[in-house]
């Protein structure tokens with residue numbers, strides 16, 4: 008059989024998974040790729056006790072792999088955007104196809120990388136960059152290619168989903184669960200990328216490009232994390248029949264494309280509301296197929312390796328075929344990609360959950376409903392919680408019908424100015440995720 012030489016750069020969590028699964032399932036993988044896939048060289052700064060590389064050519068210099076004349080496919084698994092960018096460009100300059108799991112790299116430098124690959128007649132594959140083991144890139148790019156995609160919404164960061172699941176099921180505080188997530192290895196020592204929504208933003212931008220045929224760009228994306236979320240809101244949401252999920256949402260509208268990452272109330276009856284712990288899920292709504300849900304492990308050594316290896320198989324199969332038959336990185340030729348207006352978050356229309364603390368006295372609620380009515384916002388439900396012993400203030404929770412965020416903001420400002428309302432108003436967007 009034809010021999011295809013692979014060079015793996017980075018032997019951390021994912022690198023070790025790829026090494027081990029390629030070794031364990033080599034017979035099936037080779038027959039699917041219709042070639043003999045061989046790890047010709049590994050670039051690793053140090054050994055990883057999770058894999059036995061004794062019989063493999065290991066170099067401490069990852070750039071040696073990118074320049075090795077025997078290697079056909081370079082697999083970038085070091086993470087980050089500086090050295091990884093240089094590594095990928097060096098690999099392309101040296102005529103190698105590239106497979107990467109790096110969402111930050113693709114979201115930030117994807118257009119440049121794909122253009123460099125196209126100019127050199129090479130492939131860049133990145134299935135593992137979004138939702139780990141779930142083959143969502145292939146689904147959006149190939150499986151749904153007959154559709155006009157309307158919207159997609161995904162739980163695309165396992166760390167935040169784990170934290171929210173714990174806050175929900177056990178009423179725990181954000182900071183307390185974050186510490187446990189770090190101890191369990193779900194969250195990085197610096198969790199900013201996860202808990203502030205940056206990692207999810209990278210993944211959402213990639214899916215948006217595929218869904219709507221747009222160039223990759225982080226410009227205009229609205230990003231909010233889960234750090235300010237309070238257990239009482241997760242608990243009140245449950246009482247109202249909703250789960251709080253950290254969603255990446257993109258939607259094609261007449262006013263442009265919605266592109267936003269934020270905590271969201273979703274009805275308990277919606278399948279995605281039941282996706283807990285470190286799992287990921289992406290709901291895609293499209294004109295022909297309707298709504299589909301892709302669910303599974305969004306991270307982890309072997310789940311992520313599963314996607315990396317699928318890319319290696321695709322590239323190895325396609326290497327011998329005419330480049331015209333290759334599936335383009337973003338689903339269509341780069342010349343066919345069309346930039347679109349990204350909507351300002353203030354122009355987005357959705358429902359809202361609102362909570363504030365108000366004096367428990369006659370007339371207060373009518374002041375508030377008056378403010379909402381003046382802003383043109385209709386109320387779906389209003390709940391006044393029981394007055395805690397010795398407290399003059401009570402929590403009031405409002406669920407609105409669909410309204411423009413700009414109107415909601417103005418109403419919130421007016422509510423905060425009422426003398427009968429204490430502190431600031433908390434609001435969380437609500438999505439029903441129906442057709």
Ligand SMILES: NC(=O)c1ccc[n+]([C@@H]2O[C@H](COP(=O)([O-])OP(=O)(O)OC[C@H]3O[C@@H](n4cnc5c(N)ncnc54)[C@H](OP(=O)(O)O)[C@@H]3O)[C@@H](O)[C@H]2O)c1
Pocket residue numbers: 016017018019020021022050051052053067069084085086087090108109110111135136139305306307308311
């Ligand atoms: N972990 C997941 O579940 C997951 C899921 C989907 C996608 N990804 C993506 O996969 C990529 C790898 O993630 P990971 O979790 O495997 O990270 P990791 O465990 O930190 O592994 C990265 C490895 O690359 C090595 N490395 C970094 N810079 C290097 C350099 N200049 N020369 C040689 N080695 C270098 C690191 O070596 P040292 O240990 O010496 O620093 C480490 O062994 C990232 O882009 C990540 O976003 C990860």
